[in-house]
Amino acid sequence: MSILVGNDTRVLVQGITGQAGAFHTEKMLEYGTRVVGGVTPGKRGQLVHGVPVFNTVREAAEATGANASVIFVPARFACDAILEAIDAQVALIVVITEGIPTLDMVRVRKRLGPPAQRPSAGQTGLPIRLIGPNCPGLTTPGVCKLGIMPGYIHAPGGIGVLSRSGTLTYDAVYQLTQAGLGQSTCIGIGGDPVLGSSFVDLLKLLEQDSQTEAVVLIGEIGVTEEEEAASFIRAHMRKPVFAFVAGRMAPREKRMGHAGAIIAGGRGTAAEKIETLRQAGVTVIDSPAAIGQTVKTALGALRNPKAARVG
Amino acid sequence: MFSMKLHEYQAKQLFASAQIPVPRGRVAQLAEEAASAYTALKQACGNPDPFVCNVKAQVHAGGRGKAGGILIAKSAQEATAHARQLLSRRLVTAQTGPEGLPVSAVLLEERLALARELYLALTLDRFDASPMLLASHLGGMDIEAVAVSQPKALIREPVAIDAGPTPAVSARLAAALGCSDEQGETLARVLAGLWQLFLRCDAALIEVNPLVITEEKRLVALDAKMTLDDNALFRHPELAALRDERQEHPLELEAARIGISYVGLSGNIGCLVNGAGLAMATNDIITLAGGEPANFLDVGGGANVEQVTKAFGIILRDSRVNAILVNIFGGIMRCDWIAQGLLNASQALQVKVPVVVRLQGTNVEEGRRLLRQSQGLKLVSADELAEAAHKAVELAR
Numbered sequence: 001m002s003i004l005v006g007n008d009t010r011v012l013v014q015g016i017t018g019q020a021g022a023f024h025t026e027k028m029l030e031y032g033t034r035v036v037g038g039v040t041p042g043k044r045g046q047l048v049h050g051v052p053v054f055n056t057v058r059e060a061a062e063a064t065g066a067n068a069s070v071i072f073v074p075a076r077f078a079c080d081a082i083l084e085a086i087d088a089q090v091a092l093i094v095v096i097t098e099g100i101p102t103l104d105m106v107r108v109r110k111r112l113g114p115p116a117q118r119p120s121a122g123q124t125g126l127p128i129r130l131i132g133p134n135c136p137g138l139t140t141p142g143v144c145k146l147g148i149m150p151g152y153i154h155a156p157g158g159i160g161v162l163s164r165s166g167t168l169t170y171d172a173v174y175q176l177t178q179a180g181l182g183q184s185t186c187i188g189i190g191g192d193p194v195l196g197s198s199f200v201d202l203l204k205l206l207e208q209d210s211q212t213e214a215v216v217l218i219g220e221i222g223v224t225e226e227e228e229a230a231s232f233i234r235a236h237m238r239k240p241v242f243a244f245v246a247g248r249m250a251p252r253e254k255r256m257g258h259a260g261a262i263i264a265g266g267r268g269t270a271a272e273k274i275e276t277l278r279q280a281g282v283t284v285i286d287s288p289a290a291i292g293q294t295v296k297t298a299l300g301a302l303r304n305p306k307a308a309r310v311g
Numbered sequence: 312m313f314s315m316k317l318h319e320y321q322a323k324q325l326f327a328s329a330q331i332p333v334p335r336g337r338v339a340q341l342a343e344e345a346a347s348a349y350t351a352l353k354q355a356c357g358n359p360d361p362f363v364c365n366v367k368a369q370v371h372a373g374g375r376g377k378a379g380g381i382l383i384a385k386s387a388q389e390a391t392a393h394a395r396q397l398l399s400r401r402l403v404t405a406q407t408g409p410e411g412l413p414v415s416a417v418l419l420e421e422r423l424a425l426a427r428e429l430y431l432a433l434t435l436d437r438f439d440a441s442p443m444l445l446a447s448h449l450g451g452m453d454i455e456a457v458a459v460s461q462p463k464a465l466i467r468e469p470v471a472i473d474a475g476p477t478p479a480v481s482a483r484l485a486a487a488l489g490c491s492d493e494q495g496e497t498l499a500r501v502l503a504g505l506w507q508l509f510l511r512c513d514a515a516l517i518e519v520n521p522l523v524i525t526e527e528k529r530l531v532a533l534d535a536k537m538t539l540d541d542n543a544l545f546r547h548p549e550l551a552a553l554r555d556e557r558q559e560h561p562l563e564l565e566a567a568r569i570g571i572s573y574v575g576l577s578g579n580i581g582c583l584v585n586g587a588g589l590a591m592a593t594n595d596i597i598t599l600a601g602g603e604p605a606n607f608l609d610v611g612g613g614a615n616v617e618q619v620t621k622a623f624g625i626i627l628r629d630s631r632v633n634a635i636l637v638n639i640f641g642g643i644m645r646c647d648w649i650a651q652g653l654l655n656a657s658q659a660l661q662v663k664v665p666v667v668v669r670l671q672g673t674n675v676e677e678g679r680r681l682l683r684q685s686q687g688l689k690l691v692s693a694d695e696l697a698e699a700a701h702k703a704v705e706l707a708r
Binding site: 020023075076099100101102103104105106107109110136148149150153163164165166167168169170171174191193194198218220221223224228244246247248249250286287288289290 | 435437438440441442471472473510513515540542543545546584585586587588589591592593594595596597598599604607640641642643671672673695696697700
């Protein structure tokens with residue numbers, strides 16, 4: 001197993017006729033993802049890389065049986081696109097779009113409601129899950145890729161990867177693959193202040209997932225995602241967790257690209273996050289270049305304690 | 312940029328439009344305008360004689376009072392002299408850094424007799440994805456220090472995005488702030504006004520510190536700070552026009568105009584990276600290798616040859632840079648575009664410092680091939696990040 005996406009994932013692409021939507025539809029199809037439909041208002045009947053285009057999400061979902069949607073719609077229309085997917089009860093909604101107004105995402109989260117009371121998806125009856133926005137998407141290696149991650153960096157295996165970044169995730173995943181460690185599912189949760197899913201939401205799934213043996217968490221300065229993750233890990237996780245936190249050298253009060261990466265009011269510094277994660281039993285990796293090797297060595301020692309002691 | 316700051320006078324004009332009481336004031340952009348601003352303000356205040364007003368420097372930073380950015384004028388001549396003095400220099404406050412900020416305008420404002428100072432703010436609680444009111448009876452102080460030293464003195468009230476502040480919230484805040492019934496009614500109007508502005512402007516933060524109760528028992532917003540969500544400015548052209556570019560770092564501004572995120576730092580190794588997380592990690596690994604980054608630079612996910620060329624230009628404008636580290640993990644970004652940008656830049660800008668290039672990802676072979684053919688560029692290639700950082704640190708020595 002893996003989490004969120006697998007063999008039965010049938011994908012819609014909202015904004016499929018745009019440049020990014022069309023380009024990544026092709027890449028997703030090449031990877032083997034079952035992209036079954038696209039949505040662009042007013043473009044019904046077109047084909048994009050052989051994928052039929054519909055006017056609305058509801059129409060597309062009914063015609064294709066889609067249970068997931070990837071959104072490439074430009075920021076100013078993205079809120080409506082997300083709400084449309086929620087109203088059509090699509091089980092998994094992945095928002096790639098960058099630059100969505102924060103209050104729009106507040107409205108989206110309001111519509112979703114607290115996790116316990118979320119509207120459920122049509123076929124599964126499970127609560128609708130939102131990933132992103134401003135994220136690279138998620139990949140279950142060898143099976144299904146929703147988003148813009150380069151496909152070739154992945155390999156199937158037992159490491160779950162959660163990250164707030166894009167390219168840094170690619171780097172980490174590629175290091176794991178080169179070290180001979182495949183991945184169960186790799187998820188970029190996004191870099192915006194208001195997100196659909198948190199580290200904690202997804203750690204819960206990875207802890208329960210039978211394929212996942214260990215988790216790599218890629219954090220960065222700003223907000224309190226890592227701190228929340230640390231308290232969950234301490235209380236509920238039995239699987240080993242590794243973490244890298246980017247931005248140790250960042251000056252205070254300087255924004256580093258992401259809206260989320262602001263050090264505000266003494267909370268959210270890399271040093272605080274690293275300390276909190278260590279206290280929760282997480283192996284924190286100092287160098288972004290040592291992620292693959294550190295996980296390999298540590299898991300090798302866990303699997304074969306004698307060999308590690310001798311070596 | 313994540314958020315656009317407004318000046319105090321701009322925020323107060325918005326406050327007034329939302330029926331939030333503010334002191335009477337007049338703005339002068341030039342010293343020559345200060346005398347007429349003084350006279351107009353004096354008239355608006357009922358022509359008292361003598362008339363004493365504040366002259367407040369308008370910069371995008373707090374801590375102005377202690378830094379000498381708020382002066383008192385008793386005449387038109389004095390107002391002019393103060394305005395000339397403030398407008399002619401950069402103001403250095405505890406929040407600006409040693410280089411300070413230019414004073415863009417002065418706000419002449421009536422002086423009020425204060426009985427009490429309160430704190431009120433409306434911002435976003437990211438974790439719960441909900442707007443949040445913050446209030447304290449300890450106004451006029453550094454609120455972050457209050458939050459640490461006296462956490463109970465800072466009241467938090469979540470506000471539902473579809474409902475706004477309810478009468479119950481107003482009543483709780485009024486009681487906690489020690490407002491009389493009449494002041495409580497004004498407070499409810501202030502909250503309604505703040506809420507209206509928060510939604511109407513897509514604000515990231517509205518802060519009133521202090522919100523004062525005057526000796527005449529009136530509730531007035533003595534200071535006003537507003538920052539707006541940059542991502543939402545497309546639907547507020549009238550607010551976007553309020554941007555004061557003089558308050559922004561010139562290189563950061565130039566980078567932002569071409570869609571590049573740049574932050575100047577204090578070291579000598581220039582960095583060019585795609586993606587914010589990877590850019591931070593690159594700065595980290597340079598430091599781990601014993602070097603110091605000169606900047607953070609994220610060219611973004613979909614940069615083209617032209618943007619890469621311009622990014623090089625921006626890095627090289629910092630004269631301290633004596634080596635550059637390029638770290639690209641191509642996803643959407645193609646390594647051959649980066650390579651082409653590098654070659655263009657080296658021709659156009661006569662790059663003399665050594666450049667260490669680490670390329671991975673989409674079209675990496677084509678990118679490396681282009682770089683091998685380059686001439687006149689001091690190019691060092693590295694496949695791994697750690698190796699690249701060590702080489703850059705060595706070359707920068």
